[in-house]
Amino acid sequence: MTVPDTQSDHQATARDEIDSSDLTMLGAAALAGPANVIMQLAMPAVGYGVYESRVDSGNLFKHPVKRTRTTLSYLAVAAMGSPSDRRAYRRAVGRAHARVHSTADSPVAYNAFDPALQLWVAACLYKGWEDVQHIYGDPSIISEETYRAGAVMGTTLQVPQHMWPATRADFETYWQNTVSTLEIDPPIREHLLAIARMEFAGPVVSRLGGWWSYIMTIGFLPEDFRDKMDVEFTPRQQTIFDVHNAIVRRVVRHLPKPLQQFPFNVLLADVRRRIRTGRPLV
Template sequence: MCYQMKGAAMTADAVSPSQAHSLARDAETMPRSTRDELDRVQIDDLDMLGLAVLAGPANVIMQLALPAVGYGVYESKVDSGNLFKRPTKRTRTTLTYLAVAAMGSPDIRKAYRQAVNKSHAYVRSDADSPVKYNAFDPKLQLWVAACLYRGWEDMQRIYGDPAKITEEAYQQGAVMGTTLQMPRDLWPATRADFEAYWQQTVDELEIDDTIREHLMKIVRMDFTYPALRLLFGRYSETMTIGFLPEEFRKKMRIEQTPMQRRIFNAHNAVARQVIRFMPKPLREFPFNVMLVDLEWRRRTGRPLV
């Protein structure tokens, strides 16, 4: 699998702020009518959206398992978006992106896309990078979107109604990529095509020691504050390993212990019952709050990312 991307010759170090603004503007490659149409698409069934927080670390690991994505994050010069340097901000911006992609208005999607583009302009490989990457590469955005959609499916299978995994729901899932630069026609045409793309990509994944250790830090919650790690580290590790698909566990060379499996299954059994009685605003939390926060940031002129 080749990770050479057009435009990767310009290194992150070589991108000045003015160039970043130019690159962010140029990333809007879709015709305006097409972009407007895509930005109007919303996900109808959001019952499992809030639960995505539980599986968030596992989903991030899946995304970063693709070498070009993994090294793009590992080598990123954008410290303000570094999970290990700014964990609270990174968590907020990631949750906000999911909220914008699923529930955002066309206007808010455009504003957030432009803000993300300015940060992505700096995420480019240099001469020393083991693989070539460019955050504007639509194929990399396809993989990230595929992981997010697959995570939604997993939430439905574990907590919701597997019958909701329909062709229509799959087509709506494309917004996870089209909210940025992924062209709509890059999203596999049918759910069956998606499965073929997914299996082929996963089969070809190779996680080297550098990225594996970086991902293990996410498993262990090394990115968060010591007090939180002490209180929730074991729980988070159990949940992350549980949500991580078996093929990714094998590539990461980690195993789910019998005790972790029992805790994970017991947690899910209780959660399934609780969800049945939760009002819609709670099921959508914290993503509904992220949209309110984003609107406040726009009104007050604060940075969106």
Template structure:
């Protein structure tokens, strides 16, 4: 099953509640044990977000060194996944606290006279793009690991997706009013996607899951990077593969499908609390950090 440029490809006829959908599996809510496997799509989603030049250079030139994924991948991953957990599952108090923490960091992210593009982390249009990428990534993960949502659940998930933007600076009226409007927004936004050599060089190690300072023996390193590139490229729509110059063909697609099939079976077999890791733990960590005055980002 390929990742489409179009983020919402729902069935024409929605399955009845409790009945098997197009994949032969029973309907499930959007976040039904998919939080853990969603981590697999993380590098691809980072590439999608940074494919808008304002976001790409904003991250690449960021003065907030502790938040740079190339320098501190584990901390950056914790911050990003915590944001997703708070935006989708958090209380209003958690959202408010995380918004204040992120805003403090974002205040230091803006272009200079030497920057090739103009940007500011408080740019609502760029924040909407980031939220849209997160929403689309979630839909793609659900499609691959569960199947299509019926129309009612798809609408509910889309409405909930607004929190990905409004948890920061995006006003509710900027979020496209329905899924059809989102499709139009997405297609228009693809025209503004461009990854130049500088941003591509920054993103390639992320696509290959290279960890700064960690070097495995040659053959193991190559196999590890090949596998990471397969997963990352498989989760990318073709437009972003082209911008990253990542090759893709039928053989790679079939290999990706086989890997996803195995992971889907494993994910279905493990207990719910394991499937929801690390997001269930991160929400508790937010409360701990607030209580003890530990920085959230």
């Protein structure tokens, strides 16, 4: 089945124009990835969409390396790619999303093409970008301009530009209003805790590194999401998180730009190579 781009020529041109900004990603953002996943999946329709997904190739617990690559590649393409990169990735993700929809037995209704759900995911990704700039990067670059550029987190898929809140103040209102409605059901909570403990990487990796992954994940998680997950963060865990971040921040700020952007720059190059050679993107 071929999934169309669903845009007229005029709309595609407009999308190219709004997708032309470069929102450079710091590689350290990958450390906050699991926490961002929890934020995204805290919306029930998104959480069950992932939990019940019939697309095995995108299942983190069945294909952890591939799923990690495709997720980080999406961020690289959305934030740093060209309009043609985004179009190619949109088509590839669209083919996978075509199979992600609720059934009669699903606890909630969902459809991966729903722009309202995609807007929430995009909002989480942008929020994560800001948090990473505060912790590891340069908070002074956060502005209305970079916020508007952040719309690419959603417009790279099916979120129309007009759905992206117009200003950072509007975004904050959208964020607070949405967060107040979120509830995490027990099956989704257990799924998310398994991600935090790196259980998708196998028992050995989870046993050796799960404790550290848990600290990083809950550390990056905003307080209201910790409450929704019913998890605590002890003073000792907070100290480990803070010391770790202080070390990483010092290292990142002294690296040359290509190393600051790793692995996102390498993943973007890989996406472009896959496009040239006709290999699957997702």
